[in-house]
Amino acid sequence: MESYGTLPDGREVGLYTLVNSHGLRAKVTDFGAILVSMETPDRDGTLAPITLGFDTLEGWLKDDCYLGATVGRFGNRVRDGKFTVDGKEYTLATNNTPGGIPCHLHGGVVGFNKRLWDAQPSADGHSVTFTYLSPDGEEGYPGNLTARVTYTLTDDNELIWEAEATTDATTPLNMVHHTYWNLGGDLSTPILDHLLALDADTFLPTDSGLIPTGEKAPVDGTPMNFKEPRVIGERIEADFEPLHLAGGYDHCWVVNGEPGTLRPAARLSHPGSGRVMEVITDQPGIQFYAGNFLPNYRTGLCLETQNFPDAPNQPAFPDSLVRPGETYRHVMVHRFGVE
Numbered sequence: 001m002e003s004y005g006t007l008p009d010g011r012e013v014g015l016y017t018l019v020n021s022h023g024l025r026a027k028v029t030d031f032g033a034i035l036v037s038m039e040t041p042d043r044d045g046t047l048a049p050i051t052l053g054f055d056t057l058e059g060w061l062k063d064d065c066y067l068g069a070t071v072g073r074f075g076n077r078v079r080d081g082k083f084t085v086d087g088k089e090y091t092l093a094t095n096n097t098p099g100g101i102p103c104h105l106h107g108g109v110v111g112f113n114k115r116l117w118d119a120q121p122s123a124d125g126h127s128v129t130f131t132y133l134s135p136d137g138e139e140g141y142p143g144n145l146t147a148r149v150t151y152t153l154t155d156d157n158e159l160i161w162e163a164e165a166t167t168d169a170t171t172p173l174n175m176v177h178h179t180y181w182n183l184g185g186d187l188s189t190p191i192l193d194h195l196l197a198l199d200a201d202t203f204l205p206t207d208s209g210l211i212p213t214g215e216k217a218p219v220d221g222t223p224m225n226f227k228e229p230r231v232i233g234e235r236i237e238a239d240f241e242p243l244h245l246a247g248g249y250d251h252c253w254v255v256n257g258e259p260g261t262l263r264p265a266a267r268l269s270h271p272g273s274g275r276v277m278e279v280i281t282d283q284p285g286i287q288f289y290a291g292n293f294l295p296n297y298r299t300g301l302c303l304e305t306q307n308f309p310d311a312p313n314q315p316a317f318p319d320s321l322v323r324p325g326e327t328y329r330h331v332m333v334h335r336f337g338v339e
């Protein structure tokens with residue numbers, strides 16, 4: 001552990017470096033359980049950073065794009081910032097207004113990404129576990145929630161982000177890992193030349209406030225079809241209503257196969273560098289966000305495995321409630337390689 005500076009209230013922030021036997025390197029911090037950087041080799045073996053980030057803690061303190069963040073309690077959007085549990089309505093911050101329509105986004109005003117977590121590096125040096133106790137009522141959510149996130153860098157060139165949580169009162173939960181990837185290694189270049197494949201036959205269309213309508217729409221015959229690898233820039237400006245509403249790709253795809261079992265969700269590759277990243281998850285969905293709101297437009301893309309947006313308000317969507325006695329689990333594997 002090295003010091004990553006101090007918070008305005010004086011608490012010390014740590015930076016942890018994970019290195020594997022092939023030289024891949026991940027840096028994580030207990031502020032926000034954030035992935036600060038990830039470096040992998042290209043096809044010639046040259047190591048380069050492939051995630052968007054900041055040089056210092058100050059950058060993450062000010063960040064409003066959730067770079068590398070662990071997002072919670074509920075990642076993605078909740079309609080009107082409201083949900084009902086056991087007949088009681090809860091009101092959350094409406095901190096986002098797509099299409100001029102207020103909604104709750106990524107856990108609220110001070111989400112998990114702005115909290116200082118406890119850190120516990122593993123004895124073998126391959127992983128770090130971060131723990132955060134989110135008190136009852138925080139950001140409007142019910143229950144004292146204990147959230148845990150473990151980053152592991154394996155010798156199989158996998159970066160694993162694993163979340164689990166328990167609560168003493170029923171609460172919605174959708175913990176999301178929010179790294180922006182740019183496999184080219186030049187973080188100022190747009191990601192439009194990357195090839196993406198998604199293991200998804202359907203996606204979730206939204207209204208103009210980017211809340212899912214509830215429909216699962218087939219991707220066939222649309223610019224949302226990534227069943228085979230496709231260049232991201234090829235259809236991002238296509239004349240297709242869901243792309244107009246979101247300003248590009250920013251949607252949740254329904255990952256094929258059974259939620260709760262680990263299965264492939266996405267494969268991202270960059271022809272120039274040869275870098276490849278596969279994403280494997282146990283979650284129902286994957287939000288592919290092309291960085292349309294980034295100040296440096298589309299210089300990174302997110303592949304966020306998660307439950308469906310607005311799940312707390314949509315009974316047909318997978319259950320998003322964690323109850324006392326239950327353990328929430330979310331596994332996300334990033335497997336790196338070259339071709």
Ligand code: GAL
Pocket residue numbers: 064065066076105250251287289293302304
């Ligand atoms: C993404 C979301 C985008 C945007 C972004 C943060 O997860 O899909 O719409 O809100 O986070 O800037």
